[in-house]
Every structure is written in structure tokens, then in C-alpha cells.
Amino acid sequence: EAGVVQSPRYKIIEKKQPVAFWCNPISGHNTLYWYRQNLGQGPELLIRYENEEAVDDSQLPKDRFSAERLKGVDSTLKIQPAELGDSAVYLCASSLEGGDEQFFGPGTRLTVL
Amino acid sequence: GIQVEQSPPDLILQEGANSTLRCNFSDSVNNLQWFHQNPWGQLINLFYIPSGTKQNGRLSATTVATERYSLLYISSSQTTDSGVYFCAVGENSGNTPLVFGKGTRLSVIA
Numbered sequence: 001e002a003g004v005v006q007s008p009r010y011k012i013i014e015k016k017q018p019v020a021f022w023c024n025p026i027s028g029h030n031t032l033y034w035y036r037q038n039l040g041q042g043p044e045l046l047i048r049y050e051n052e053e054a055v056d057d058s059q060l061p062k063d064r065f066s067a068e069r070l071k072g073v074d075s076t077l078k079i080q081p082a083e084l085g086d087s088a089v090y091l092c093a094s095s096l097e098g099g100d101e102q103f104f105g106p107g108t109r110l111t112v113l
Numbered sequence: 114g115i116q117v118e119q120s121p122p123d124l125i126l127q128e129g130a131n132s133t134l135r136c137n138f139s140d141s142v143n144n145l146q147w148f149h150q151n152p153w154g155q156l157i158n159l160f161y162i163p164s165g166t167k168q169n170g171r172l173s174a175t176t177v178a179t180e181r182y183s184l185l186y187i188s189s190s191q192t193t194d195s196g197v198y199f200c201a202v203g204e205n206s207g208n209t210p211l212v213f214g215k216g217t218r219l220s221v222i223a
Binding site: 031033040041042043044045048050056089091095097098099100101102103104106107109 | 117143144146148153154155156158161163199201203206207208209210211213214215216
């Protein structure tokens with residue numbers, strides 16, 4: 001069974017540029033999460049989707065971040081414009097509906113110069 | 114919100130040694146997972162253990178939910194065990210976001 005897929009794995013951009021990350025969850029997993037991991041810290045939740053509905057986005061900086069999961073399967077997280085402080089690893093995770101155990105993708109390491 | 118503390122923050126072991134990692138949390142939880150983040154950044158699921166004891170090869174874990182702590186045991190450590198070990202908890206059952214500790218960085222030397 002394939003795991004959570006993310007792309008790209010690495011991204012380097014200049015500040016003020018836009019960037020997008022893509023995630024495909026494990027097949028059959030209705031719940032999808034985006035986390036951000038700063039250097040030396042544990043991941044922190046940005047947004048959680050139940051199917052195509054964003055049910056927890058209180059930690060998403062909405063002035064510059066947006067996310068979508070149009071068909072309830074794969075998801076895109078966007079930053080526009082990027083700032084130096086956005087440099088981090090962006091992790092996607094998924095879980096079964098009603099399940100607890102979360103499974104993580106390999107992450108996208110973003111560097112903003 | 115719930116707080117998660119992991120100890121020790123750093124640990125250096127000789128290959129073959131045993132170790133115990135601890136996770137304390139500030140409130141009752143319905144979800145607790147242990148992860149190993151390898152040097153390439155991948156979070157690998159070790160245990161889903163909101164209560165009780167589980168074992169998988171050289172690794173085992175125990176969660177005492179009433180006392181709000183969990184322990185991860187690594188026996189006969191190998192260099193491939195190196196990396197960061199995270200404890201993460203969720204306050205509610207069913208698709209709850211995980212709150213992570215800061216991790217324990219383990220280095221196993223040959």
C-alpha cells in the first residue's frame with residue numbers, strides 16, 4: 001500500500017514569491033492534515049480536512065496561506081507571498097475517518113531566501 | 114491547550130545499550146503516538162498507544178494514561194536507531210490534531 005505522497009521534496013524561492021505544495025493521502029483516508037515543522041521543533045497543525053471540508057484552520061495564517069482539497073482526495077497548500085520566516089518543513093498526514101492513527105508523508109523542505 | 118514534554122532532549126548511546134525515553138502530558142488524552150524521524154526527515158510510526166503496553170521487536174512502549182505519561186524503551190540499540198523520537202498526543206478520539214513534544218535526539222555510536 002502506498003503511503004502519503006508529497007511533492008516537491010525541496011523548494012528554494014526568493015521572498016515575496018508564491019509557492020505551492022501538493023499532497024496525496026493514503027487511499028481511503030478521509031482526513032487530511034497539513035503540519036509545519038520549524039527547525040528543532042515538533043510539527044504543528046496548520047489545517048485539517050474532513051473530506052473536502054476544512055474543519056480546523058485556526059492556526060493557518062490566512063493573510064498569506066491558503067489550502068484546498070476540492071475533490072476530497074489530494075490537497076494543495078499555497079503561500080503567497082512567502083516570507084523568510086516561512087522556511088520550514090511542510091508535512092502532510094492522513095487518517096481514516098473516525099480513526100486516530102495518523103501517517104505522515106516525507107515532507108517538503110522550503111527555504112525562502 | 115495540552116502541553117507535551119519529552120525527556121531527555123538529547124541522548125548519546127553506545128551501540129548495544131538500552132534506553133528509556135519519557136513523554137509527559139498535561140491533560141487526559143485519547144490518542145498517543147510515538148514517531149521516529151529519520152535523518153531524511155521522514156516521520157515513521159512506531160506505536161499508537163493511548164494506553165497499555167505494546168512491543169515491536171527491540172522497541173516497546175507503555176502509556177499510563179491516569180498518570181499522564183508514556184515511556185518508549187529501546188533495547189540493544191543500533192546505529193540505525195539514530196534520529197529524533199517524537200511523542201504526539203490528541204485530546205479527543207477520532208481524527209483529532211496531534212500536539213507534538215520537542216522530541217528526544219538520539220545518537221547511537223558504534
